[in-house]
Amino acid sequence: MNAHVKVLIADDQPLVRRGLALMLAPEPGFEVVAEAGDGAEAVRLAHEHRPDVVIMDIRMPVLDGIAATARLTAELADCRVLALSTFDMDEHVIGALRAGAYGFLPKDISPEDLVTALRVVRDGEAILAPRLLTRLIATHVTAPDRPAPAPPPPGTNGLTAREREVWRLIAGGLDNTEIADRLAVSPSTVKNHITGLFAKLRVRDRAQAVIAAYESGLVTARQAP
Template identity: 45%
Template sequence: MTIPGADPVGVLIVDDDPLVRSGLVMMLSRAADVRVVAETGDGAQALELVDRHALDVVLMDIRMPVMDGLSATESLRSRPNAPEVIILTTFDADAHVVRALRAGAAGFVLKDTPPAEIVAAIRRVAQGEPVLSPAVTRRLIDRVAGSGRDRRRATARDRLAVLNDREREVAVAVGRGWSNAEIGASLYLSVPTVKTHVSGILSKLGLNNRVQVALLVHDAGLSDHDVG
């Protein structure tokens, strides 16, 4: 859907395969509300292009020379007012994808995803929504979970300790993949109040998005706890 009068979503494509880049450029050029601003084949140049252009979304491959997509995502998402990042990947159950989500990527799309779904994902993250639900993220974490679970649990619980009781309830609900409306109905809060709590949670925890909240709640072992 194109919003009349809205500026097109500025996109940077980062992939070391020229054919992949060409295909994405051709595909995205068909969407009136999406504009490919630049493209590159390595993460280091991607950071330079982000500094040079006004961008909303970066489509980021993981495995690239010079600087891989993981390092580029971590560097990019640590900056203020950074564009959103969508990871381009071949395998969804991949520890590299999890690391990118922890770094603040809004989600991932498989390289063989239908064009309409990639465009829809770009539109969603440009509006501040995650590409995949926190519930899907939790299942991904379960499939690739490795060593260090106990240490991550202790660290995550220490971080969540800064939240007050209501914020903790909202965070757990986010970790369960609930929408703002579902959280509000469960906790008897208005949707604007839920949004305020989510913003406060992100600020207190130093996180970028709801996916990161879901990961932290999952690491703490709280995602299946009752809420309310």
């Protein structure tokens, strides 16, 4: 059986909050414990209700969603954030993930996709809409005026050749099974490589690893699988 999931909804539009709550109401195992109209209220209510996942709008008054996500990440380790926004611009995606969000999805997702995303985030995995990941990579790799690469992430020099290869394949969008097939190893071996890779890079999940790879310039479009 799926674990019980407590959800807090943060959005400055009452109609959006009510719509999200109604979408989740018939779903077994979900409980909307609170609703917030701005980021500051979301942080306060999260401390009070201890939700498993906060559905966080990005553009809100008082405290925006990115700043609120950063506070929740620092203050409530067991509370995970799923960012939703009508404005799926690249800077918002990067800002939310850097702040500690476990996922970023557009508001036009289906109820079924929202429920799936909440369970994925609740289980500690990252989720990013495919169209956003594609645009994010394209922007950071192919834009003619892209900024200079950032310094390599901490721990890069300590990566093994196999860990670098796994990192490159992750940045190319391959999942664990596809990486295992490409490298002719078992999925469990790939998982072990990824655990070591994430620890050395000091990233939490695949989304942060992809951003680190492209922003550092260690992976380029021509290197993608």
